[in-house]
Amino acid sequence: MVSLSSKQPRLPLPSPLMMSEPGSFAYFTMHNRWTTIARRIIPENQYPPEIAASLEALVEELLHGNVRSLNDDGGTDVATWNANLQPFIGIPWIEVPWFFAEVYFYRRILEATQFFGKGQWQEVDPFAVQKQRELEAICSNPAIAVESNSSWSHEQLILRLYQALWGNRADLSLKPSETITETDATEFHTSQQHILVDDSSTVFTVLTEKAHSRIDLIADNAGFELFHDLQLIEFLLSTHITQQVFLHLKVHPTFVSDATTQDVHSLLKTLSLTKQSNLCTWSNSLENYLKTERLILCADEFWTSPFAFWEMPDSLYQELAKSSLIVIKGDANYRRILGDRQWSFTAPFSEIASYFPAPLVALRTLKSEIVAGLQPTQLKQLTNEDAEWLINGHWGLIQFVDRQKSTNVPQIVEVS
Numbered sequence: 126m127v128s129l130s131s132k133q134p135r136l137p138l139p140s141p142l143m144m145s146e147p148g149s150f151a152y153f154t155m156h157n158r159w160t161t162i163a164r165r166i167i168p169e170n171q172y173p174p175e176i177a178a179s180l181e182a183l184v185e186e187l188l189h190g191n192v193r194s195l196n197d198d199g200g201t202d203v204a205t206w207n208a209n210l211q212p213f214i215g216i217p218w219i220e221v222p223w224f225f226a227e228v229y230f231y232r233r234i235l236e237a238t239q240f241f242g243k244g245q246w247q248e249v250d251p252f253a254v255q256k257q258r259e260l261e262a263i264c265s266n267p268a269i270a271v272e273s274n275s276s277w278s279h280e281q282l283i284l285r286l287y288q289a290l291w292g293n294r295a296d297l298s299l300k301p302s303e304t305i306t307e308t309d310a311t312e313f314h315t316s317q318q319h320i321l322v323d324d325s326s327t328v329f330t331v332l333t334e335k336a337h338s339r340i341d342l343i344a345d346n347a348g349f350e351l352f353h354d355l356q357l358i359e360f361l362l363s364t365h366i367t368q369q370v371f372l373h374l375k376v377h378p379t380f381v382s383d384a385t386t387q388d389v390h391s392l393l394k395t396l397s398l399t400k401q402s403n404l405c406t407w408s409n410s411l412e413n414y415l416k417t418e419r420l421i422l423c424a425d426e427f428w429t430s431p432f433a434f435w436e437m438p439d440s441l442y443q444e445l446a447k448s449s450l451i452v453i454k455g456d457a458n459y460r461r462i463l464g465d466r467q468w469s470f471t472a473p474f475s476e477i478a479s480y481f482p483a484p485l486v487a488l489r490t491l492k493s494e495i496v497a498g499l500q501p502t503q504l505k506q507l508t509n510e511d512a513e514w515l516i517n518g519h520w521g522l523i524q525f526v527d528r529q530k531s532t533n534v535p536q537i538v539e540v541s
Contacts, residue, residue, distance in 0.1 A: 132435050133435055134464075134479060135476045135477075135479050136468075136476050138464065140467050141223070141464070141466050141467070142223045142465050144226065145220065150515070150516045151493075155219060155223075159184075159227075160188070162234075162381060163181075163184050163237075164180065166180070166251045166252065166254075167180055169255070176246065179236075180238070183234070183237055186218070187218050190217075191214075191215050191217055191218075192213045192215065192216055192218060192221060193214065193215075194206075194214060195232065195236060200232075200241040202232075202426060205430075206229075210229070222465065224465035228379065228430065232379070235251070240377065250378045250387070251378060252381045255381065255382065257391075259347075259348035260391065261395075263352055264401070271403055272407075282329055282332065282360065283326075283329060285356060286357065287317065287325070288356060289452070289454065289488050290490065290523060292349055292350040292351075292352065293489060293490045294490050295346060295348060295350050296350075296381075296382060296518065319520050320522065320523060321496075321499060321507075321520055322474075322498055322499070322524050323523050325523050331450055332450065336366075336367075336368075337366060337367040337449040337450070338369065338449070339367060339447055340366075340371075341448040341450070342370060342372050343451065343452070343453045344373060344384040344454055345383065345455025346382040346383060347382050347385070347392070348392075350384075351388060354454060355392070357452075358420060359410060362420065363410070369418070369420070369421060370420050370421070373424070374386050374389065374422060374423065374428070375428050376424040376425070376426050376428065376429055377429060386422050393411055393412055427441055433462075434462050445482050447483075448483040449483065450483065451483050451485040452488065453487045453488070454489070455488075455489055455490075456489055459495075460493060460495055462478050462487060465495060466495075468495070469497070470496050470497065470499050471499055472497045472498070474526065475498075477497055481526065483528075484526065484528075484529075487523070487524045488521075488523055489521065491514065491515050491518065493516060494515045495515075496515065498522075498524055
């Protein structure tokens with residue numbers, strides 16, 4: 126059993142990121158991104174006046190009102206949410222820590238759209254139109270390719286890791302209308318120069334030094350990113366690097382494109398109906414892994430909660446302790462590893478993420494003003510080269526931590 130007393134970073138906790146600083150990405154998110162997201166889904170879903178009015182009221186509350194409790198909308202999480210909201214009731218949204226407010230905003234969208242009600246809109250994903258558009262882009266892209274092989278090489282495994290990393294660039298909450306394209310060889314080579322910490326060689330060693338019974342992947346976005354996550358998963362299973370993969374998903378829609386269990390099934394069904402035979406074969410292979418329980422889909426309410434990963438329930442913590450490696454995808458999950466706090470960008474990532482119960486690798490493209498594990502020389506170069514390097518998704522991280530090892534030396538990549 127893993128000791129629960131160590132479920133904290135080894136370093137003192139800094140203050141959380143807030144939305145009150147004009148010019149910050151958090152401030153922009155609250156005043157621009159959230160209002161656009163809430164209004165965009167009204168015409169997309171052809172919501173009736175009642176739901177449209179509720180969404181407009183949410184926008185007004187964001188900008189000019191105060192935080193309130195959730196209404197009893199039928200969700201099983203209402204009581205828990207209202208207990209956690211108590212410190213913030215009656216204060217302006219801008220005074221709430223950013224990550225807490227962001228998760229609460231998406232939960233309020235579900236309340237406004239009657240997602241948990243018993244009527245016409247029950248369990249209707251308010252972001253389904255955007256997700257479906259991305260699925261169609263995947264199927265219509267002739268450059269999209271998959272392969273399933275029982276034999277493999279070092280290059281193939283590293284390629285799957287890189288694809289899973291850069292798949293995180295696809296995020297409907299940031300670029301809802303961006304056309305998805307597969308990276309060609311030249312662009313892919315350039316992208317590798319944009320990985321600020323690249324521990325892929327360490328991950329390769331961990332994955333191949335012995336047989337594994339279980340690997341876990343905590344998913345981020347549906348669509349293009351989920352497609353590449355499943356490519357990595359299929360590779361790990363077909364090569365018998367691991368006997369099982371546990372894929373952790375959201376219990377309900379959030380952050381526009383975060384992956385739910387339904388999104389996995391929708392992706393596989395869509396690919397099985399495409400005219401590209403290799404995609405059909407590949408999706409059928411994954412369906413077979415689901416049937417034989419080599420691929421397990423998990424959805425815990427914690428993944429849609431507003432808490433740092435070190436605050437996860439003991440039951441989930443002990444479950445993850447069974448894993449040989451936890452692959453943590455995306456920007457929002459990375460924020461939760463760090464508790465969405467104002468760490469120094471050069472703070473050792475391994476000293477912050479040391480509380481995880483099993484070895485982990487974070488695959489993340491930077492889309493928020495938070496990061497750890499960089500070198501001072503990198504910060505100077507990045508600031509000179511790209512003023513928006515923290516938020517534009519053009520820079521990536523592959524950061525590995527093993528709490529059982531006394532030292533973790535990250536593979537820092539110089540910015541060229």
